[in-house]
Amino acid sequence: MYINEEMYGLGSCRSVIRELFEYGKKRAMEVGRENVYDFSLGNPSIPAPDIVNETIRSLTQELDSLSLHGYTSAQGDQETRQAVADYLNKTHGTDFTADNFYMTMGAAASLSICFKALTCTPDDEIIVIAPFFPEYNVFIKAAGAKCVVVPADTENFQIRFDELSSRITKNTKAVVINSPNNPSGAVYSEDTIKKLASVLSEKSKEFGNPIFIIADEPYREIAYDVDVPFVTKYYDNTLVCYSYSKSLSLPGERIGWVLVPKAAESSDKLYAAVAGAGRALGYVCAPSMFQKVITKCIGNTGDVDAYRQNRDILYNGLTKIGYHCYKPEGAFYLFVKALEENSDAFSEKAKEEDILVVSATGFGCPGWVRISYCVDKNMIERSLPAFERLYKKYE
Amino acid sequence: MYINEEMYGLGSCRSVIRELFEYGKKRAMEVGRENVYDFSLGNPSIPAPDIVNETIRSLTQELDSLSLHGYTSAQGDQETRQAVADYLNKTHGTDFTADNFYMTMGAAASLSICFKALTCTPDDEIIVIAPFFPEYNVFIKAAGAKCVVVPADTENFQIRFDELSSRITKNTKAVVINSPNNPSGAVYSEDTIKKLASVLSEKSKEFGNPIFIIADEPYREIAYDVDVPFVTKYYDNTLVCYSYSKSLSLPGERIGWVLVPKAAESSDKLYAAVAGAGRALGYVCAPSMFQKVITKCIGNTGDVDAYRQNRDILYNGLTKIGYHCYKPEGAFYLFVKALEENSDAFSEKAKEEDILVVSATGFGCPGWVRISYCVDKNMIERSLPAFERLYKKYE
DSSP: OOSOHHHHHHHHSOOHHHHHHHHHHHHHHHHOGGGOEEOOOOOOOSOOOHHHHHHHHHHHHHSOHHHHHSOOOTTOOHHHHHHHHHHHHHHHOOOOOGGGEEEESSHHHHHHHHHHHHOOSTTOEEEEESSOOTHHHHHHHHTTOEEEEEOOOTTTSSOOHHHHHHHOOTTEEEEEEOSSOTTTOOOOOHHHHHHHHHHHHHHHHHHTSOOEEEEEOTTTTOBSSSOOOOGGGTOSSEEEEEESTTTTTOGGGOOEEEEOOTTSTTHHHHHHHHHHHHHHTTOOSSOHHHHHHHHHHTTOOOOHHHHHHHHHHHHHHHHHHTOOEEOOSBTTEEEEEOSSSOHHHHHHHHHTTTEEOEEGGGGTOTTEEEEEOOSOHHHHHHHHHHHHHHHHHTO | OOSOHHHHHHHHSOOHHHHHHHHHHHHHHHHOGGGOEEOOOOOOOSOOOHHHHHHHHHHHHHSOHHHHHSOOOTTOOHHHHHHHHHHHHHHHOOOOOGGGEEEESSHHHHHHHHHHHHOOSTTOEEEEESSOOTHHHHHHHHTTOEEEEEOOOTTTSSOOHHHHHHHOOTTEEEEEEOSSOTTTOOOOOHHHHHHHHHHHHHHHHHHTSOOEEEEEOTTTTOBSSSOOOOGGGTOSSEEEEEESTTTTTOGGGOOEEEEOOTTSTTHHHHHHHHHHHHHHTTOOSSOHHHHHHHHHHTTOOOOHHHHHHHHHHHHHHHHHHTOOEEOOSBTTEEEEEOSSSOHHHHHHHHHTTTEEOEEGGGGTOTTEEEEEOOSOHHHHHHHHHHHHHHHHHTO
16 A cells, blocks of 8 residues: 555544534435534534624735735744733733744644644653543644543543543653533633642652643633633643634634743743644644734634523523533533433434434543534524433433 | 654754845845845745735625634535636646545645655655755655655756656655746756656556655746646646645635545545545644635736746846856746855855845755745846846956
């Protein structure tokens, strides 16, 4: 074979989520779109705030073409990075500068860059905490490291510190956290972040190597009545990966950043390695016009309250029927215990009622399913009788 | 060290080109912008055609936010890929379909994807032909393969087939060609492409493995009175890497594609490996709005004639002084023989006249310098007396 088998595998096996989404489209043609309850994808359902398209239009009229569409420096426009620093400093009381930020093509790029910057040998390990976004596994492997999974705390969806501690070795480079979480909707409490910082400080000392937190935070702004602790305030060796995909509803535009705080060990060298990884991965620079859009639109979000309404209708509706759900504090996912041990089978059975929910096996949390409620509110309301019929089948 | 040293190296050593550009900015502050003749960067100097910004404005008014800014499928919008296929078929008499194209974040991404899709073992070799774009080396190494260099044909800047043949081994996976060429400005003739196809067919047979041509073609539309042969018509196992950075003057927006022709060996598997490589590299999807811009603007270009005028003024001016130049048939670079053997030293000496030209050592062609003429015409005219003074220093 003259083709890379691993790449072939990645390209030919569609993810479970995509598979389900395609099934939903087919099924909609058979029974009508209004009769299929597709909760498969995490594609934001609320539009970008108006200021985004207004800014795009005025940029195309005010800036000359070369400034608007030309290369930016690899690390991103100075002005954009300054705007990001200013916004975070104002919001979280931090003291970042433009030099702490490296603009990227969204969170997947930010994560891929961090994994590549930190991985030195094939023995290196990066820890993820179930339930976790399945592509972590792909990006960690692509960087040449091993992905080590900490099993889920299915009670509170915080961190099982006993399980975490036992998995940290001399090869551990980083622990990835994702709060608000996809797929559980949980937000890590300040207590959780403090404990995590303490465990990692101790273990870093024990092994004589810094162990990083990589905080994947695309859902930071989508939180309901809870604070999402800003991780760098609790632990110096933190890399934050951010994307505007969810907060500004721009998932297709691929724009985000990596934050390398000054307080991190060998911060300058680490920043250089981040830049080097971006170069090696072929990123060149983050999309130029959208960097300028971010400069103008930072601090805005789509209508997060629409997601909260969806959450309430769905959570209350399913709980009333009898489903066991974790009440999400953020993101736009509801995590529900399957009605049989095998959540893959449960997800299949749900299809009989034209309900499409993703089994969490791929998220490292079998026995649960993810319901993406970034959908039309009416669909949620219409789906509740179908969820009830599904429930009755198990009684 | 807990940071990847190679990534650190890539991030901390600025490229020679960037170094020179930064020097130029500093120098301009000292002696005035009009007194520095900066020919360092390959950043298009002509604006994007008006239709680009017009299309952007109307898309933001006509399309709903989710369709405009949402995820596209990983391979790219069906409509965009169809438009690309239709345009190429009309222009070159080919018969591609939408399914042959994988939309990417520009040529660097396209190349990184192809290298990764084809590389199976650390013994694998990818051949580049001097003079070549220095980042090839970075992307090939990042994919885990070895970069093998064929020395330059400094007569005609075609291919030295004796040197090429002797470098093809059982480990050769691909030969990268770049026509119109950065940095020489040469366009490969039909005869060169035919010979290349014949050599690679023979060698593929000899070693029992397909050897691919990877055609890096961002400058395809920037050609002066010559045909740029479309490589798939001469050799089935060709992957074409394209970007709209130069043709539409959108280098910062990162939009392009990979073409996997149906006629290529195991075409479907290869396409899947391309998609898998895109996934492993963290690309997710090409920027959504610019995919839609391409659908509407395909076939348009910036004012290529402006580059031709620049070429003529520069080529005629330097030749008249006495410089030995290769007359470019495409792209926006003039390749000039340095006035001493050591082109690094020559480039340094040029700085004394505030002329910034890039020594081609990094392009695998020491003894020559690259002059990027994607600059203001007036600067070229103003620079000629300085070039004359520089020439006299060597007399």
